[in-house]
Amino acid sequence: MAYKKVETYDEDVTKGLMEGYRESLQLLGEDPDREGLLKTPERVAKAMQYLTQGYQMDAKAILESAKFNEKVSEMIIVKDIELYSMCEHHMLPFFGKAHIAYIPNGYITGLSKLARVVDVYSRRLQVQERLTEQILTAIKESLNPIGVAVVIEAKHLCMMMRGVQKQNSVTTTSAFWGEFEKAETRSEFTKLITSKLS
Structure with missing residues (x-):
């Protein structure tokens, strides 16, 4: 059985952040289509939501x-x-x-x-x-x-x-x-x- 990690993120927030991080990679001189970076914008978008989840807590x-x-x-x-x-x-x-x-x-x-x-x-x-x-x-x-x-x-x-x-x-x-x-x-x-x- 294949490993599947289940996490929940706001799709609109993830999409918006991914676009920003993809552009950031280009501005820094990287190629976001390079194999090692293909999923980086998505990973960072999800990581940032996790690292700032306190905004949704009371x-x-x-x-x-x-x-x-x-x-x-x-x-x-x-x-x-x-x-x-x-x-x-x-x-x-x-x-x-x-x-x-x-x-x-x-x-x-x-x-x-x-x-x-x-x-x-x-x-x-x-x-x-x-x-x-x-x-x-x-x-x-x-x-x-x-x-x-x-x-x-x-x-x-x-x-x-x-x-x-x-x-x-x-x-x-x-x-x-x-x-x-x-x-x-x-x-x-x-x-x-x-x-x-x-």
């Missing part, structure tokens, strides 16, 4: 789909959440990890939902600074917690492959709200995301 709906009433008042942290995004300035990838914490105020959400929120906003054309704030805002507005903290560490290919070409640079952004605006709480969060618990 972070608040995801968080509220697993919202539970719990009398928990301690810090909840999910750290080292992998993220992959696209820099909106050069449309080159940046990738790294997010660390999220919140202090509940009567409601908690499924832990996997926090990782999904990262995907919602990272699967868009982005800047890391805005991505950090969007994740915080979604949690704050959906769960009404006592505090939220988000830290993202990422490497940007627009800095590594072009421009300054700095291979080992890591960009860190942070956003704190509520209880995490207090130095003591923020310090506890920072300590926990940097420690190796055994």
Whole structure:
């Protein structure tokens, strides 16, 4: 039996993107009719739809789909959440990890939902600074917690492959709200995301 991969894409969007990528290949001096490039415009068109699928997702709906009433008042942290995004300035990838914490105020959400929120906003054309704030805002507005903290560490290919070409640079952004605006709480969060618990 032959292998068949089934994926769903918007046909009009795919067609429009394919035409653009085919023209781009020609403008770059390539032959889009060359064997190795025949299916490239279609592949890239589908890849871009996948990489920007966050535009069709609702972070608040995801968080509220697993919202539970719990009398928990301690810090909840999910750290080292992998993220992959696209820099909106050069449309080159940046990738790294997010660390999220919140202090509940009567409601908690499924832990996997926090990782999904990262995907919602990272699967868009982005800047890391805005991505950090969007994740915080979604949690704050959906769960009404006592505090939220988000830290993202990422490497940007627009800095590594072009421009300054700095291979080992890591960009860190942070956003704190509520209880995490207090130095003591923020310090506890920072300590926990940097420690190796055994």
